[in-house]
Amino acid sequence: MRGLSGYHIMIVSKYFDDFGNFINLELVCKKFGGNMEKFHFNPIPLNSKTLGYFPNIETLHLWNKKDENFGNEFMINRRENGDMENKNVLKNKFYRIIVWFSVNFVIVDRNKNRNIEFKNVTYTQIDRKKFGNNIPSSVTSIGDKCFSFCGSLTSVTIPSSVSSIGEGCFSGCSNLGSVTIPSSVTSIGYCCFSGCSSLRSITIPSSVRSIGGSCFCKCSSLSSITIPSSIRSIGGYCFYECSSLIVITIPSSVRLINDWCFSGCSSLSSVTIPSSVTSIGYRCFYRCSSLSSYTWRLLKPAPLPHPLPGNRDYLNVRLCKMVSIYHVIK
Template sequence: MIKKGMKLGHNEIMIVSKYFDSINDFINLEIGIKRFQGNIERFHFNPIPLNEHSRKLFSNIETFHIYDRKDKIFEDGKINKKVIWYKLKYSTYLEEKQKGNICENIAYTKSDMMKYKNKIPSEVKSLDEFKSLTSITIPTTITKIECCCFLACDSLRNMNIDNLQFVSKERIFMNEPTLISIKIPESLQTINGKEVQKKDINEFIIPTTITKLGNECFSGCSSLTTITIPTTIIEIGSSCFNECISLISINIPSLINTIADSCFYECMSLTNIMLPSLVTKLGWNSFERCTSLKEINIPSLVSEIGMHCFSDCISLTSVNIPALVSKLPCYCF
């Protein structure tokens, strides 16, 4: 807490300005507050993408951050290292590593697997689609598995997962702090050397170590009737509970501010739901075909309601539209 009368120093303002969106924010700070003149020159890395003009202002950077493939790359001045934030395949990462650069988003692709085989290196953060697997080892470093990653993996027999949470009839749940799930291929016979024991789940308690629920995490879990989501959850991915046709009740943590696209699509047994007061957006199809939903109280901060949001909610008898909503899209109800 900042006490009354205290002023931000140079170190504090550098920390704050790291989160600025554009070069204009940096310029306005130095123009508006004289004692912060020279703030840009104190940076030894670029907190925003640069162009020819802004590069001249960040004159002392030594580590150049590349946020997008389309970013202009500079290698002049004192720059001696790069940090790459967009997704790269593993083989490209190895090339960048040889140059002394850092890669923050490494994907294991089909070409990587053909070259480096089935054991996924610990540096890898996500998996692309695979079809010719017979066995695979998934390390704890994996925080994302692309949609349909193991679809049509008809030869996959064995899987090793370092951070296994739970195996249900439809899913393998894994990883912290983001809970992600894998649809179980029909051919899969063993997990971690043991015969796969598929069982229905009708109640699921998410560990408090989890902070995010990945896209499609519980999608198609047709036996799930109730789920307890801890207050540690700050984000729920799109289609997270899509087609959970038996889901009767669910609690949404208070820190959630967006109901993602298709989040509760076709949750046909859901009768009511309490949305947190911080929610500002309801995504496309978020409650479409929730045929048992009778009423919903939309929080006052909501300013956007997506297309088909409540389409085919045939039991809905009461709904309020917040004052911040200026338009209702096509097929909203």
């Protein structure tokens, strides 16, 4: 540590997670005295007792709802009559306040003229009913059931600031025909687009790492979908009863296809499963009455929990008697 300059030790101390570490640092070496005075932002949550050790703070970071905001109240309270108000009692003034914990868009809107920056904004169902179907550019996630059963929704453009789409977010939006998902999105929640009977096609960007179960369940008009090579597993019931889906290409990144995944896809005529897949779930292709080509390229035999197609039992996938081409290539 003696080889570090005062500047470099300040950089190191940014990663301290306890106030005691800052105190100990200055006690063990006189060279590092006054380290806390160099900070113009708080590297850790502070309280009224520890704030004085960082006298030059201009920017206040809040990582948790319980962090002390020193009178800079921005959370919204409800009165008995349903109105909302902000407590605006300033005890310590800061040039800027940065909030890292999740807040809904109502809070962002109510504080838009203040020196507060919100890093984690969720657009909730309450927000949507208040501000409409256009998702603001400051939103970083779309909350569970945000647009659920919104009959007036015909198309939606998700801004590039969004990284996650919550569970049941667009479920039951029967008139939703077009969705644009940006490359910033990394996860799509359970039942996200289930019951979107007017949705014809959708492109999932390569940034997405996981697709929740029942994600496109009963999207009866969905005829094409692109699954990116970033996906490792396809959730259970993911394409259940997508009766217009004709062809599906599964990328080589997929390891697991879960239970009932393509069950009831009555128009599905061709499936190619890459060698990366080591397990196919229960009744995965059950009631796929149009399926005529099914290829699974195995690099090595893989243990399966249920019989492969060809067994008259329907325990696993039951490709029906219409399957004319079936290959398990080893």
